[in-house]
Amino acid sequence: MNVRELGKTGKRVSEIGFGGWGIGQTWWGQTEDADSIQAIEAAWAARVTFFDTAFVYGDGHSEELLGRALKGKEAFIATKIPPKNHEWPARPNTPAGAAFPADWIVSCTERSLKKLGKDTIDLTQFHVWTDAWLADDEWKEAVAKLKSQGKINFFGVSINDHDPNSALALVASGLVDTVQVIFNIFDQSPMERLFPLCRTHRVGVIARVPFDEGGLTGALTKDTRFEGDDFRQHYFKGDNLTQTVERVEKLKKLLGAEAQTLPELALKFILANETVSVVIPGMRRARHVQKNTAVSGSPRLSPALLDELKKHAWKKNFYESWD
Ligand SMILES: NC(=O)c1ccc[n+]([C@@H]2O[C@H](COP(=O)([O-])OP(=O)(O)OC[C@H]3O[C@@H](n4cnc5c(N)ncnc54)[C@H](OP(=O)(O)O)[C@@H]3O)[C@@H](O)[C@H]2O)c1
Numbered sequence: 001m002n003v004r005e006l007g008k009t010g011k012r013v014s015e016i017g018f019g020g021w022g023i024g025q026t027w028w029g030q031t032e033d034a035d036s037i038q039a040i041e042a043a044w045a046a047r048v049t050f051f052d053t054a055f056v057y058g059d060g061h062s063e064e065l066l067g068r069a070l071k072g073k074e075a076f077i078a079t080k081i082p083p084k085n086h087e088w089p090a091r092p093n094t095p096a097g098a099a100f101p102a103d104w105i106v107s108c109t110e111r112s113l114k115k116l117g118k119d120t121i122d123l124t125q126f127h128v129w130t131d132a133w134l135a136d137d138e139w140k141e142a143v144a145k146l147k148s149q150g151k152i153n154f155f156g157v158s159i160n161d162h163d164p165n166s167a168l169a170l171v172a173s174g175l176v177d178t179v180q181v182i183f184n185i186f187d188q189s190p191m192e193r194l195f196p197l198c199r200t201h202r203v204g205v206i207a208r209v210p211f212d213e214g215g216l217t218g219a220l221t222k223d224t225r226f227e228g229d230d231f232r233q234h235y236f237k238g239d240n241l242t243q244t245v246e247r248v249e250k251l252k253k254l255l256g257a258e259a260q261t262l263p264e265l266a267l268k269f270i271l272a273n274e275t276v277s278v279v280i281p282g283m284r285r286a287r288h289v290q291k292n293t294a295v296s297g298s299p300r301l302s303p304a305l306l307d308e309l310k311k312h313a314w315k316k317n318f319y320e321s322w323d
Helices: 033-045 061-069 102-116 131-135 138-148 164-173 194-201 212-217 240-252 262-271 286-293 303-310
Strands: 003-005 012-014 050-052 076-081 121-126 152-158 178-182 204-208
Touching: 033 061, 033 286, 050 204, 061 076, 061 102, 076 102, 102 121, 102 138, 121 178, 131 164, 138 152, 152 204, 164 178, 164 194, 178 194, 194 204, 212 240, 212 262, 240 262, 262 286, 262 303
Parallel strands: 050 076, 076 121, 121 152, 152 178, 178 204
Antiparallel strands: 003 012
């Protein structure tokens, strides 16, 4: 497993991390905790050291599972504070104090520390962000205090879906250690402005949703149906699924010596970008962990294939169809 620098934090983390949304038991249909624990253990065995979670992934369930499975290990766990007003995505005309008042930041931190079973959170992230909040001092003071008390080591934000430019001023401000952003074969937009700025300011980049919620794994067909509370019945509703599958069929034509499977192609595309510190595929099954972690250390994609992949960028926002 290759390691990369997490911005200017001084930490080096595995370039393939673990996305902890699916293991939270909500929004992704039924999952067995025993499978999730096995997946976390498989990740640790494969030298994954970076784990991403959030309180809202099952009201702390994902945090609890990660805390339990990684107890006593030198793993780096990043979690997230939800906006108090439950507003996703963040809107510029909403005051910072409605989403992240100081007492909320503090109480959510205490709650996550308990769920994780730790004294310090390695990285805490606001789960939404708008640069309109940069002028507000209340959240800055709360974050600085938590750092000085040793309750959090680093601070970051998770940027609104498909809107990498909504955090450019924050990155330039020096107030943030990391940003988490959607970056995959379909959404290549962070390469335009966000990534160059992150390089300049040495802000760590956490690449999320590498498989476009499963579409880019090639495992979905036009007939795939999502059961129960799986949010993907909204994400892939209408002709979203058909459009995805048709585009993925075109990508399959690029498989060969450089990448034999779609998950491999999807991860290698992301790892080819040196600004990325860590990519965090969501994984609830040990067999997915084993396949995905094996991609680290294998030869990089050629410039010719990377050029070809640029043509597969796709401007869309399926999260908007989640009503
Ligand atoms: N706003 C935010 O901050 C935000 C939003 C979304 C996601 N995230 C973070 O980003 C992480 C990744 O995104 P995501 O989990 O939403 O979606 P994703 O990583 O794009 O896709 C996850 C899906 O891919 C499947 N998968 C993984 N490896 C596979 C393989 N080798 N072969 C076939 N299928 C495979 C998973 O299956 P199994 O689950 O069955 O293993 C799951 O269904 C999340 O877990 C979370 O930590 C953050």
